[in-house]
Amino acid sequence: MSTEHPCEVCGATTRNPKFCSDACAARQNNRSTSKRRPEGTCGECGAAILKRKRYCEACAAAVAERERKVKEGFVTIRTSAGAMEVKAPPVWVHKEVVFKAPAITTTPSHGFTCRGGSGSHAKFPQAGRRGAVTTL
Numbered sequence: 001m002s003t004e005h006p007c008e009v010c011g012a013t014t015r016n017p018k019f020c021s022d023a024c025a026a027r028q029n030n031r032s033t034s035k036r037r038p039e040g041t042c043g044e045c046g047a048a049i050l051k052r053k054r055y056c057e058a059c060a061a062a063v064a065e066r067e068r069k070v071k072e073g074f075v076t077i078r079t080s081a082g083a084m085e086v087k088a089p090p091v092w093v094h095k096e097v098v099f100k101a102p103a104i105t106t107t108p109s110h111g112f113t114c115r116g117g118s119g120s121h122a123k124f125p126q127a128g129r130r131g132a133v134t135t136l
Contacts, residue, residue, distance in 0.1 A: 004013045007020035009028050014020035019028065040051035044059035055063055075088045 003015055005015070005017050006012070007014050007016075007024050008018055009024035010020060012020045019025040039048045040053070041047065042049050042056040042059050043054050044063065045056065047056045047059075049056050054060075069085070073087055073089060074085050076083055076085050
């Protein structure tokens with residue numbers, strides 16, 4: 001069995017099973033590992049861009065303009081004749097939430113004497129309690 005092996009990079013004979021020197025090992029490692037970040041795609045047009053960005057420069061300007069119009073209250077109305085933009089005041093939506101507690105019985109279901117001493121839950125109302133109506 002021979003103790004001499006060829007270097008994977010330059011082909012020189014060496015006792016090391018892979019590389020003849022640290023320089024050849026570094027050269028091989030640098031070739032296999034990319035120094036640049038992997039590329040991503042634009043969220044609008046699909047063009048290749050750096051992964052840390054969400055949109056390409058052209059699409060980023062268009063998205064910023066669209067978000068500005070939405071923030072200012074512009075609404076796009078599409079008709080058969082074409083699309084037109086109308087500035088409309090923002091409309092607030094109100095929502096009512098009603099909480100209803102389950103019915104509470106007057107006798108304890110666990111069968112043990114309660115801390116109240118009488119063993120009943122009579123201090124609670126029979127019917128379910130309604131929570132406050134909340135307007136958001």
